[in-house]
Amino acid sequence: MMSSVLLLSCPDQQGVVAATAAAIAAHGANIIHAEQYVKADVGDDGSVFFQRLVFDLVRPGTSPESFLDAFAPVATRFDMTVDLRDLSTPTPTAIMCSKQPHCLYDLLTRWRSGELPMDLRVVISNHDDHRNIAEHMGVPFVHLPVTKETKPDQEAQVLATLEEHGVDLVVMARYMQILSDDFIGRFPMRIINIHHSFLPAFVGANPYRQAHERGVKLIGATAHYATAELDEGPIISQDTQHVTHRETVAQLTAAGRDVETNVLARAVRAHLEHRVATHGNKTIVYN
Incomplete structure (x- = not known):
C-alpha cells in the first residue's frame, strides 16, 4: 500500500x-x-x-x-x-550554511530524530566551521569558499554538487550569500530561506543590535521560498516573540535564534510533507 x-x-x-x-x-x-x-x-x-x-x-x-x-x-x-x-519517498535535500550554526544544528538534530522526513544528501558551506558536526551526523560536508571575485565559479561548483547528489530541495540555514537568478531558476519554489522579520527595517550586519538601539518590542523570523526578488518570495512560516527594554543585545540575539530555528523547521516540514501550494506570491499551507 x-x-x-x-x-x-x-x-x-x-x-x-x-x-x-x-x-x-x-x-x-x-x-x-x-x-x-x-x-x-x-x-x-x-x-x-x-x-x-x-x-x-x-x-x-x-x-x-x-x-x-x-x-x-x-x-x-x-x-x-x-x-x-x-509520501513513502523522502525528498532529497541539501542544507547550505555559513558561520552561524543554530539553524544547521537544529535541522540536523530533527532529521536524525526522524522529525523531518527528508533524505539529507549533503551540507554545503562557504566556511569550514561545521564539518565535524555534519560528518558526525553522517552527512557529507562540502566546503566551497567564496569571495566577490570567485562568486560565479563558486556558485557553479555549488550547482554541480547539488546535481551530483541528486538534490530536489535546498534549505538555506543562514547561508549568508545572495544566490543568482540563474541559481534560483534551477530550483523554482524549492529553495527555502530564513531571515529575521526586521527586514527591511534593519538591513546589513548586526540586526539585533540595531533593533536594540531602536527599542523594539517584538522580534520574529520569516521562512520563505527564494525568488529573484531578494527576500520577497512566498512566505511559508512566520513567528514572533515579545521583548522589552530589559533585554540586552545578546538576549535579543538568543531569542531571535530560537524563533528562527522553529520557523525554519516548520517551513521545511511543511514542504517535505507536501502541504504547501503557491499561487503568485502567496502560499496556501495546509494543516
Missing part, C-alpha cells in the same frame, strides 16, 4: 470535488485526508480552488504514474494544475 499526496488548483467551479473523489475511487484508492480552500481573487482570474488530498493506493499494481494517467481527463476538464507526490 502506497500513500500519496495530490495537490491541485483550478478555477473554482461546480463539480470539482465530486469529480476528483470519483476519479480517486475509480483507481482503487482510499482517501484518508482532504482539505480545500477557495481564494476569491479580485480581478480577471476569478476565484481559485485549491485542494490537498492524501490517499492510499490499495489496488495491486497501481502507481503514482498510473494514477496521473487515469486522472488526466479530470485535470483537463477542470483546467487543473496537478502535483502528485509519493
